[in-house]
Amino acid sequence: MLDVKLSQAEKLINLTSKANDNLTISKTKLLTITSGKGGVGKSTFTANFAYILSQKGLKVLVLDADIGLANMQVLFDVKPVVTLFDYINGHKKLKEVIVETKYQNLSLIAGKSGYQYGSNSNSFIFSRLVEDILELNYYDILIVDTGAGLNDYVKEFLKVSTNILAITSTDPSALTDVYSLIKMLAIDKKSLMLCFNHTKNDLIGETISNSLVNLAKKNRLKSEFVIKYIGSVPSSENITRAARARKIFVNEFRQEEAAHKLQNIVDSVLKNI
Template sequence: MFNKISAQAQKLVNLANKSTDNIKTNTKLVTITSGKGGVGKSTFTANISYILGSLGYKVAVLDADIGLANMQVLYNIKPEITFFDYIDGKVDNVKDIFVQTPYENITLIAGKSGYEYSSKATSFVFTRIVNDILKLDEFDILLIDTGAGLNEYVKEFLDISPNVLAVTTTDPSALTDVYALMKMISSYKDSLLIAFNHTKSYQTGQAITESIKNLAQKNRLNSNFMLKYLGSVSMSQNIATTGRLRKLFAKEFDGDQTTLELRLIVDNLLNNMKV
């Protein structure tokens, strides 16, 4: 019985993937995830969007942290409408949920803190809203900021995205979660991008990435699966300070080492991004 249910679920996943693949759009889709909470994923996402915007890319950010949305805090705005209003049918046009941020070229599709949506966890409503955004072909890049963990919400966004970026730290539990993510998606994807936060040096992240690759090889994960290291951002008080002030460190400290490190990650992301 379990195998039968799993097979049916996989068919639905494949259908969702196919529906996204068939959309004709120039918008590149990137899902940013972490597994473990508290690694700075949302801060990463907001600052990556700023750097992309400053390079001239038109960016949309979908706050997909279901129930714990906080991207509006990082952008220091108070949206009156969220993408749940579109899902619930309160607005008809997907453009009505687009919120302009104070930053050039960055549009937020806000989530809603404290919102419970478990009744439709398996109905692919999130796939449909992503598809509707992609069909508009108005953005160069759509960044999806997921919640922590590997629940059904997160899995849905991972399934439909050709580009998955895992943000982690050197904390053992965070690395364990990244390996679990890698193990899960290696059965149907060919790569995972990885970047480190609060890490002493580029070389530290690089060495840990190689260790994860070796572990995957030892445990005989998909031999064709690639783990691609994008870079590391070191610890800085400037990141915490700007976060408390609801500002982006990549803007406020443009020449800071951490911003330069994140710019390298963005460059590597652009070079490895699939359509």
């Protein structure tokens, strides 16, 4: 089953190569944050990650690309009346679907929960959306928060990004899924940044990352492909508490260890992109 999925992924990569070649040269750095499995805290991580970047004086735009299960507007405590689909469907101009959050330098293009997008998944509509945002040449960083898993929507966003950050946990099923992600990306990508969530210490994340690297070598994945471990975020009840209150954890609990770890991860990512 996994080989079939990887074959399908390779076909999609070939189909989207032309679209990728046309991506605009822009000052805007593109970072795609993804996970092989749901429930690892990816969207909460993304919201806090984006906030930290904005506090460094960088203009940040978050694209909620979790098709059908969007929740970034909840984490940023905004109530958008327009979504990315209003632009895709031609009802609004791009700038009209960009929503300002209450945090300085931080904007959002919201998704839409429960939305069933019926267009052909090979139409490159989402990669064209990314290209249109880059053409604005306004933001310093565009963060694409993908859905969980490896459906065609996620693959399309991954295809057009050279900077990919995977969030996972030490749960065995999460590690299995993130390794499937690694196998897919190794086909035509140069590297993957890897971050662990809900870990007890950095050593655990580093050890598992090394194990994934060794497994990749054992299975003879492309030798040029690099897995970069960039840090771990410890568990904290306040992370969940802040998310439920529609607040940003690193803003509310700045002195917590998890907040400091997130700051370090942001610094590591900036060095890599």
